[in-house]
Amino acid sequence: MRPYTFAQPRSVREALRGAGPDTAFLAGGTTLVDLMKLEVVTPERVVDINRLPLDGITLDHKGLHIGALERMSDVAADRRVRENYPMVAQALELSASAQLRNMASIGGNLLQRTRCGYFRDVSTPCNKREPGSGCSALEGINRGHAVLGTSDDCIASHPSDLAVPLVALSTVVHLASARGTRSVPLDTFYTLPGATPEVENVLRPNELITGITVPRSPWAAHSLYVKVRDRQSYEFALTSAAVALGMRGRTITSARVAAGGVGTRPWRLTAVERALTGRPATAATFEAAVVRAADGAQPREHNAFKPALLRRTLVRALTELQESR
């Protein structure tokens, strides 16, 4: 491990003072410490933000507010979250392992890095880790990689489960920097790799996530997260689906759909949402709506199954949600 300086500020202002490109903010540490051991991330300065007042879960007329330092396990266990945003709690509980969920923060979850094995191995080229060095995954082992939003420079999939329902629910991320605060929709917070896969979001080097707001909606309470993986616990998604439906009788009045495990960022499926809206909640509607869910997918050698599995995962989620009414 490389030497670095360590600070434990007590306020956001103090934390942001002097923050720059070589600063890393430490919350749960479940991604950062792992990647520092691998020397994938080599900050010169580590700022422990656990003493900052960025905790708290509140529910009001605007929606659900979650502090960036809330732990995944605490949010998943919160009754207000479970009742009003069930798929958020489900995505959290299907993430990682119990030990990791006890440590990992919500802000950190949204910023976790890809599980691409080449990204995590400093002895091999990776455009995300070392811009311009090349992508080892394109012609390598790419079963877990993305099929949507990929570029010739990067096919790394976004690893977060939580981000999938949050994107579906138009969540807003609150950011703070020395210059002030701003709020960004999570969907535009994440950027596509394009020719700059080292850039994953619009967060500036001296900026900190302070919290998120998940808006109130008539459909969030009627939602479900389905995750497909080889083993039953502690594995990233092959595919996942977050679905929320607003219903009048048997008719879908509004739909929110997003997918995980398939995109270079959490993948909102607005075309599927449109195809569901105004239709009866039937198997035929679901099958028809997902037909084009993976349009534009660019599968590689080992992940060619993902477009089909994505469509099936979506149908499963919609069907289960409908049956749970």
Place this chain on the structure above:
Amino acid sequence: MTPQPAPRPARQPQAAVGTPRSRVDGRLKVTGQARFAADHGPADGIDGIVHAVLVDATIGRGRITSIEARAALAVPDVLTVIHHGNAPRLPYRDNSFPDSIHPPGERLRAFQDNHVRFFGQPVAVVVATTLEAARHAARLVEVTYDAEPPQLDLVTAPAHEPDIYTRGDAAAALASAPVQLEMTYRMGRNHHNAMEPHAIVARWDGDRLTVWEKTQWVADPRNELAAVFGIPQAAVRCYSRFVGGAFGNSGRTWVHSVAAALAARELRRPVKLVLSRRQLYFGIGFRPAYEYGVRLGSERDGRLTAVVHDVRGETSRYERHSDDLALGRMLYDTPNFRQDVRLVPLDVNTPTWMRGPGWSTTATALETSLDELAHELGIDPIELRIRNEPADDPATGQPFSTRRLHECYTTGMREFGWHRRSSRPRAVREGDWLIGMGMAAGAYPAESAPAQAHARLGADGTVVVRSASSDMGPGTTTSMAQVAADALGLPMWSVQFQLGDSMMPPAPVHALAWTMASVGSAVQATCDRLRRKAVALAVGDDRSPLHGVPADEVVVRRGWLHTRADPRRGETYQQLLARNGRTHLEAVGGYEPPEEIRYSMYAYSAIFAEVAVDARLGIVRVRRMLGVFDAGRIVNPKLADSQAHGGMIGGLGQALLEHTVTDPRDGRILNANLADYLVPTNADATDIRAIYIEGVDNEAAPIGVKGLGEVVQVGVAPAIANAVFNATGRRVRDLPITPEALLMPR
């Protein structure tokens, strides 16, 4: 079941053996007091330990052109960087069987040349006074290479000459068989992934070397390090009291141990080296990948007339590791059998034994092929197996010592509810889930090896028994104490079994499920001898209540020596020793396997699995598993369950999850960590049950056991694969079975 007399050479009552005892060292382990290899330090008198970290090759094959260590050496606290450019040439004396279990070939040497034989090979070792400095400096060692493309393709790479086994005329019998099937099975590479990483602490005192090592055989580091450094075996001592799981990966001494001992010698300081989790995927061996071609010929009634196995298995270019692939020869009554095994040398590190070595591999091919034949013929898979059950060993013609496989089947059918299985695939559905049942059989040799033990009875009536065995997890420390307790007529609490020191009486490698047969028999013989010594002392002592009683008439219970006829007439060990002024009594003894083996001796398994397969998503969940085992006598049912459950969960991993993924371009292992290499979690392994068919096998070992630790994984993976077929109608012949394999259009 035919009742068999229990072995009672000692005529001692059985009190501890056969009872479900908890691990005697369980508390030490769960409270962190058990000290594993890497835990050793000042508390053991090892002062001034420094830390070694290996630098691994980042190419798959080629030569090192330069090593630049200046930046590494500039890191504060770094003491040295050793590589082929500055390492002393080491004697590397030959160290072959029986002193080691090295496979044939040239073993990998520590920093003796500039060749890179596989991705991850150690090319240098950095030593520093702190672990952090050593780790950091290891990253700063700059190595340049002249890389060549490695050969990594098991299917297309040139193979060694085949090892051929044949009986009858399989080709002719196959050609004329009314029913013929041909299949190819592929099994991915598996890693052991024991909880404890490989670790060693090495200290030189002059020309004498002491190591605290993770090993399944304390004799092996002693012999190997003596050979490497050209010193007498007696100059090396190895301790390994606790082992945190091994599953075969610690049978031989790997190159990192030499690197640590070398660094300790160069620096004249004790050196500790612990492999990282990532390094465990190339620093030690693994279960090799296989391609297994099977052709079957049978009569319409299912009787096998011909079996042909064409096998390709991976090994390294520098050693020939060959698993024992003999299950196909003996499990079924096949007059015509041919097996060609081709080892394919690849640019990988040498594979090694992994639980159920070879036997579980063959079981996957053989037992899936039997299921395919049963389906083809419309015969129940168990009925098909019973029709092919041999009267004697079809390979040797020898009678079986005990073979209760038929009873395993009938017990399993009853207890599992086999009658509820639909013979038609894809016939049972519960919502989105397709439900299926499958089964498979297995066997593993009941072997034993010479072993010795020493027992010392103290004046306080407690005994210490010692043998240079290991306990990698089965609970050997506990089960040996049970054996000793009964032989001496003592309660468990007054018996202590010690192992894990190469100065103790020799024991064979703690593997092959033969420790109870070998060391257990030695412990029993030694403790019998010690008890007889005490009895002889008593009956010859005119002050003893037992004076003049024939020695055969004396038994010992809970430390009370008494006559068989009158339990009140007797005395305690303490009284006997005190009166005779003895501080202790001791005995050495041992076990030698018979020179001539007249029986075919195996432990057997019948594994049953029920799976649910998500019809739309292709995910497989094992709902329940039952293993029925014929393993001879069960010394400790609680520990046996621990073994059986572990083996069956390992088989579940083989079937559905475990696969070391190698980049074909350079041999880089892509999932070298426990998040990406998938072992089953508790959630994957829910309802698992084991049943042991009662009975002892007095031919297999004096103590009546046939060995359990390996057979518990043999047949598990094919039982699950067969259940997946029964559930889905889809035959997946590549392990592990993935969702995409079940979803792919036919």
